[in-house]
Amino acid sequence: MKRKPDLLWILVILFGLGVVTTGYAQSLWANKTDAPVELAQLQQQSTAFKR
Structure with missing residues (x-):
């Protein structure tokens, strides 16, 4: 038995599997020209300066 x-x-x-999945997701993310996280960070910084 x-x-x-x-x-x-x-x-x-x-x-x-987590490492492989993360690496694959990061490679897909790097291929995108418009990264939402960077845009969100820029928007937060611009709103912080307006206050």
């Missing part, structure tokens, strides 16, 4: 995978291996696999 096969032994069930240890919890450690499950966590390692989940961590690896």
